[in-house]
Amino acid sequence: MASPRRLTVAIIGRPNVGKSTLFNRLAGKKLAIVDDTPGVTRDWRSADGHLAGIELTVVDTAGLEEAFDDSLEARMRRQTERAIERADVGLFIVDARAGITPLDRHFAAWLRKGKTPIILVANKCEGNAGKPGLMECYELGLGDPVPLSAEHGEGMADLVEALTPYLPPDEPEDEEAEAEEPLDDEAAEARDNAKPLQLAIVGRPNVGKSTLLNSLLGEERVLTGPEAGMTRDAIAAEWSWRDRPVKLVDTAGLRRRARVEDKLEKLAVADTLRVVRMAHVVVLVLDADAILDKQDLTIARQVIEEGRGLVIAVNKWDAVANRAEALQQLSDRLETSLPQARGIPTITISALKQQKLDVLLDAAFEVYRLWNRRIPTAQLNRWLQGMLESHPPPLVDGRRLKIRYMTQVKARPPTFALFSSRPVEIPEHYTRYLINGLRETFKLPAVPLRFLLRKGSDNPFD
Structure with missing residues (x-):
């Protein structure tokens, strides 16, 4: 079959004209934070989209500001310029209800000089309120405007017609393509290794998360600076490290819930928690001056409860x-406050100076390997028999608890089912004894283990 034609489309315009709303519409899901407050989006972010048979890579950008110094607005504008240069076509969004502003005219003149073709889009054209502004669009010199409503999904057919001339030519169909054959175990493992590692970077505000992402990518992909809370949207970047694909995701800083009052910050926190749920491995970034404070521990527990690998x-x-005192302090806090995930790799780095980043990624891939680990049932039950003989289950109401057998029901994270005559009566300390034994015997540090207690007979096939 012929591969689908794909366009990279950058959505640009001044603040609060509906760029993120259109991004979510084309992506088919609510990925970008949308709010009436101008300047919500600060970094450009991309997502796969689909529009009437056209495959899209949709890029949402920060609102264009007329700033050319080292201010936050100027850094946001430079990020948008990079996104436009990488796009096949740009969608310049104006607010038809507000009419054409001097800022629209200024940036239209700038876009006309660029190499990237531009399609003018008049947003918020539902009803009659946008008609006067639609007529004003012609003065921008960017051709016929495409009237639409990103919020209500109106005008998408006109947008498809405007994008069609920029599509690459169809590739010929491969008539000799053979049907896919079932994969053996080695091929399946190779296929899994070819899938990108979903690596999320989380932590408190201003600990260096965005600097770490930029250092790993080797470019200024996201804004950095002394201002706390700069990142709002979760920013994903496709990358490759030692021929292994990685999807890096930078997230907004997580403060204590009692301090989160601003609506935008609440939306950013919700976006970060969504990223954690979708990640394979999470890198929790700490500030060396305040190692593992209460909020860091809260974030770590959230990651473990979601069943993600942690570094x-x-x-x-x-x-x-x-440094010796700082490391000892960190070790003590982990031992006392996070016993449910012992052996978490702890890497000391300098994101700004790019020190020990390879060590950090080695640790992340090792945790990912353990997170996918599967243990054969026969091997598990031989281990279980030895654990029961070394330390038999306690008596309950004068009767010994009978533990029948166990099996691993899933990986990602490793999840085990223990079958017993009276599962609800197995005390917590005995469950911890078995979990700690699993970690030690099968070399499973750093990843959360889930233990399910089930009622079962002597026959494992019953």
């Missing part, structure tokens, strides 16, 4: 005076 990166390590 801790202690950033700004180059500025630490007493």
Whole structure:
């Protein structure tokens, strides 16, 4: 079959004209934070989209501001310029209800000089309120405007017609393509290795998450600076490390819930938690000056409860005076506060100076391997028999609990089912004994283990 034709489309315009709404519409899901407050989007982000048979890579950008210094607005504008340069076509969005503004005219003149072809889109054209603004669009010199309503999905057929001339030519169909054959175990493992590792970077505000992502990619992909809370949307970037595909996701900083009052921050926190749920491995970035405070522990517990692999990166390590004391403090806090995930890799890094980033990624891929680990049932039950002989289950009401057998029901994370005559009466300390034994015997540090207690007979096939 012929491969679908794909376009990279950058959505650009001044603040609050509906760029993120159109991005979500084309992506088919609510990925970008949408709010009436201008300047919500600060970094460009991309997603796969689909529109009437056209495959899209849709890029949402920050609102264009007339700023050319080192301010946050100027850095946002430079990020948008990079996104436009990489696109096949740009969608310049104006607010038809507000009419054409001097800022629209300024940026239209700038876009006309660029190499990227531009389609003018008049948003918010539902009803009659946008008609005067639609007529004003012709003065921008960007051709016929495409009237639509991103919020209500009106005018998408006109947008398809405007995008069609920029589509690449069809590729010929491969008539000799053979039907796919079933994969053997080695081929299936190779296929899984070819899938990108979903690696999320989380932490408190201003600990260096965005700097870490930029250092790993080797470019200024996201905005960085001294301002706390700069990242709002979760920003994903496709990348490859040692021939292994990685999808890096930078997230908004997570503060204590009691301090989160602003509506935009609440939306950003919800977006970060969504990313954690979708991740394979999460890198929790700590500030070396405040190692593993209460909020860091809360984030770590959330990651473990979601069943994700966890790696801790202690950033700004180059500025630490007493490193032995700092490491001991971190070790003590992990031992006492996170016993449910012992053996979490702890890597000391400097994101700004790009120190020990390879070590960090080695640890992330090792945690990912353990997170996918499967243990044969026969091997599990031989281990279980030895554990029961070393430390038999306790007596309950004068009777010994009978533990029949166990099996691993799934991976990602490793999840085990233990079958017993009276599962609800197995005390928690005995469950911890078995979990700790599993970790030690089968070398499963750093990943959360889930233990399900089930009622079962002596026959495992019953």
